[in-house]
Amino acid sequence: MKHKMTLLILLLLTTSAIQSCSGDIKMDKIPELQSGSPLSGIKPLIFAVTHFKNAAGDEGIIGKPGGVWPDFKTDRPVDDIVRQAIINELIRNGHEVLSPESASKASVIIDGTVRQYWAWHKMAKIPHFHGHVLGHVNVDITVRFSDSGTILTKTYNGTSDLETQGFTKRNCESALNEALLRMLKDFTMDPDLLDGLNKVGKVSLQLIQRSVPQNKRIFLI
Amino acid sequence: MCFVFSLTLSCASSPPARVSVKKDQLSKYTAVALNVSCPELDVRYSREGDVSVIGGAILVACVVFASGFVTALVTESLIQSSADSKNTEGFNKALGENQFERLLGNYFLDQFTKVNLFKKLNYTAHGDNHKALVAEGFDSIIKLKIEDFCLKRVIDTNLLNLRVGAVAKMIDLQNEQVIWSQYEVVISDDKHTIDEYKADGAKILIESVDKSLRKIGSRLAWDIMYSK
Numbered sequence: 001m002k003h004k005m006t007l008l009i010l011l012l013l014t015t016s017a018i019q020s021c022s023g024d025i026k027m028d029k030i031p032e033l034q035s036g037s038p039l040s041g042i043k044p045l046i047f048a049v050t051h052f053k054n055a056a057g058d059e060g061i062i063g064k065p066g067g068v069w070p071d072f073k074t075d076r077p078v079d080d081i082v083r084q085a086i087i088n089e090l091i092r093n094g095h096e097v098l099s100p101e102s103a104s105k106a107s108v109i110i111d112g113t114v115r116q117y118w119a120w121h122k123m124a125k126i127p128h129f130h131g132h133v134l135g136h137v138n139v140d141i142t143v144r145f146s147d148s149g150t151i152l153t154k155t156y157n158g159t160s161d162l163e164t165q166g167f168t169k170r171n172c173e174s175a176l177n178e179a180l181l182r183m184l185k186d187f188t189m190d191p192d193l194l195d196g197l198n199k200v201g202k203v204s205l206q207l208i209q210r211s212v213p214q215n216k217r218i219f220l221i
Numbered sequence: 222m223c224f225v226f227s228l229t230l231s232c233a234s235s236p237p238a239r240v241s242v243k244k245d246q247l248s249k250y251t252a253v254a255l256n257v258s259c260p261e262l263d264v265r266y267s268r269e270g271d272v273s274v275i276g277g278a279i280l281v282a283c284v285v286f287a288s289g290f291v292t293a294l295v296t297e298s299l300i301q302s303s304a305d306s307k308n309t310e311g312f313n314k315a316l317g318e319n320q321f322e323r324l325l326g327n328y329f330l331d332q333f334t335k336v337n338l339f340k341k342l343n344y345t346a347h348g349d350n351h352k353a354l355v356a357e358g359f360d361s362i363i364k365l366k367i368e369d370f371c372l373k374r375v376i377d378t379n380l381l382n383l384r385v386g387a388v389a390k391m392i393d394l395q396n397e398q399v400i401w402s403q404y405e406v407v408i409s410d411d412k413h414t415i416d417e418y419k420a421d422g423a424k425i426l427i428e429s430v431d432k433s434l435r436k437i438g439s440r441l442a443w444d445i446m447y448s449k
Contacts, residue, residue, distance in 0.1 A: 035403065
């Protein structure tokens, strides 16, 4: 009886351990930045974020744990994750985001290609007693400011390095989410982007003022 | 069993807890002291790498001849620490007069010049003497403390990247309560060898530190300025 109980406990432990390092990483909730952002200091603009391209390939997420541990994948395409993270951040800061089909009505159009989106595990080596789970997100982003006609194209990166002793699904998820948020911060707090958006905000306001009769302008300013 | 044991031990490091502040909370503070501190640069090359050739030889010798596994581990760690210490010393000598705490403080203050959030926001040298600050007319203090300042080896390469992490806290001097706290870390995209970082009086390193501090200073300021 005692042996059966021990075996059952061992079986349960092993099952839960195997479950924790296999299967998809659920991305139904995309991580969001918590910090105050200068994006909220810009006059509300209308954005369109097109469908991003995925150049990270099928091996968007790679587990390289020395052949012992299984690989992970997100349950959502990585280009969609990055795009949604950007949309959420724009909305969080008071801007409006249109669907890609309505891009012609937007003041700012954001387009992108996800180049890298991976987590990688480096096993601990003697005499070190910890391993690393590295996360990396690399995205080429193009921003078109429709009013001023200018274009900003840049590569934005997010890197994370967690000291761990195992490559579990949770560690992999943490490393990826941290890298994604760092990339998002790098993009949305880029002084070049903020300068461009500030100019669009001013140009948009001037256009509205010009199209409204002189005696009504005061209500719009 | 090792498999299960390894998993139970696994954990991911997490940044310090964030305390957010509301804009209306901030309006009662008018005179804010600023204190910035920065440790010396730490080089983590050997400690983050694989077993060195010398260390590996010692390790094998000890295991084969004397079963001195523990001795080997200690010896290897000492060799690696000593190599890192030498590099750390060299870099800090080269960085010498650079006052990174002042640089971070200035990037932080730069953002506040664009808005009138506080009537007074000034540097103070005695950040720990809160009574003296109250006597000087301050009602709160913002402490920016760089906690992580290192050149860290990129796994499986001979390259290093710069990692700068700073904790910011705003403290109410009347009740000693932390009303805002935020952690900001920047890991540089550029990766270089130790020799490249050393070249030209550590020019690349100084530029990289400047870039990271600009990002951290601005982002920390924005977190207060654009609080909701």
